[in-house]
Amino acid sequence: MTSTGHTDRKTVPALEIVDPGLQTTVQDYPGRLGLQSLGFFPAGPADHLAFRVANVLVGNRPGAAALEIPRGRFHAVALCSGLVAVCGASGVDVTLNDRPVPTWQAVPVSEGDSLRCSVARGPGFRLYLAVSGGIAVPEVFGSMSTFLVGGIGGLDGRALAPADVLNAYAGRTARRRGYRLPVDLRPRYTSDWEIEILRGPHADPEFLTEADYKELLSNEWRVDVSSDRAATRFHPHRFRWARDSGDIAGGHPSSVLDGCYPLGGILAYGDTLTVLGPDGHVSGGSAVVATVAHASLWKIGQLRPGRDTVRLREIDLDQAAGLDEHAQFILRPEQLEPL
Template identity: 35%
Template sequence: MIEVLEGGLQTTIQDGGRPGFLSRGIPPAGAQDFYSLSIANLLVGNDLTPPPLSRADPGAAGLEMVVKGVSLRFLDETVIALAGADMAATLDGTPVDRFRPIVAPAGSVLKCGTVKSGARGYLAIAGGIDVPLVIGSRATYVRGAQGGLEGRALRKGDRLTTFAPAAPAAALARRDLAGLPSAPEEPNVIRVVLGPQDFMFTAKGVETFLTAEWKLSPVSDRMGMRLVGPPLELHPRPDYLTRDAGSGPADIVDDVIPVGGIQVPGGIEPIVMGVENPTAGGYAKIATVISADLGKMGQIPPKGSLTFRKVRAEEGIAIIKDIWQKLRDARAALDAA
């Protein structure tokens, strides 16, 4: 049993999410930074968190903490691991490192503070958090009051239970990252595939998008991450589009919005859609963030800077397949040790 002493700014239970239901108005949710939750789960012997939209088993549920972390009291001995943003965590007042398993004795208190770098911290607990499955996942979708603990963020006084750990604490405490990096390279470079409506932007507009330094607006969340930077030039609108979709320079007839899609309302302040994205929208999407870099995007802090780099769709697919294979290989090696 785990007692929540402080809920943090927004701490939610997340796993790999529930992809495949956008047509029914249900976004996938799940960890915004799947890689960080996956390596935290790896360290405590849990099932891995799969890449976004992969249709794989969602893996073990852990905690996603945004900007300011949670405080917990562990009523039973367990093993935990922290990954993602540095939240200056302490266990019974002693600083603890990220990216390694930590034995938390019965009665011990974990305190996670305000982020020192990054934006989202992840906590995995041996066995994984035990809450009911909703459409095949334990992930919290707050706007839909779905999944997690009563469909909401954690708050003081909540109590959490976990499934049985995969091994005794002493064995789990010997695990490591098995050669995996603790975070992706070039954290502020976000790779994108142009489209689906990049043709609405002029060559100058696309070049501006790819060469400008963008800053993350504080008006950002798991649904969308708004960027501040130069305006993006669009082609003149044909009459039929004005008639059918509206007079705004980037207005289109509503169509589906992919996770990672980058809408540009009015040609200004692009919005990168997160894992709780709306199912449809009426603005041109200049590009789509590749699945492998959705976690990078989720770790950009408010007012943090980033740039975009164009890749081909085939490259994006190869990158995420390689990451997932390396995670599974590391899990197999540790389990066999």
């Protein structure tokens, strides 16, 4: 295992963690690409859109390392002057020295300032906190992202703990002007989601029946309470299937010979559909009946376990590319409001 990159850049202490909340981790985007043959899914933010917006608001490159805070409840003290931005789930109170500050906007901080985030009460599940300069942790296999399953990346391969000190790269830590994302460009969170998917690779008619696939698109899927960064699980549903068994792959018709899984793949584990997240497993023997469009993966990252529901909408490759273009449009500096 090797750690590389950024060793020539000066760093300064940026944040001291007082209360890390449920499972706050350091992530960068797009994470560890091209390592599935070694057993690594990319890690990175579960909601790559709010993550990148937070970075752009404080003047970082979109993929710079920042914090992912599931469900909110977070407290840290600033150790230097700079900018911070909190984006993501709604219904969260963010305060600086007990004074309310807005989300989706860069906020100046000074040494000793106390930054708190409440539990997110409204739609959405994860918050993203970016600091100017970007969080500075060692790169492991080309990424700073925390991969909790493998115990690598981020801060010692683990979630943050009280008294942890995070450094940031120097050069952008002085107080300066930031940006705000206009309200009409902010993603809309809900408890009843529509998520765009592409068919297959194991769809109808070879695996699902035509009626099964129609049910895949027409059903309202409930997000199971056991969902996490590795996988988002839906309530069980019994499909008819176009074959009686998986033959040599296994007894259930959802069984296939082991193959590589895509990020956002919707796997059929028997009667349970599971969407693979950034910490998911790279291969296996379950049918991938559909794949979430890359530009829509942020929605999976904001699903609240045990509460939200999902409807799936099939799109084609051209439409998926259009969704990607819209996400890039939001991230352009000219679309942001300078403060």
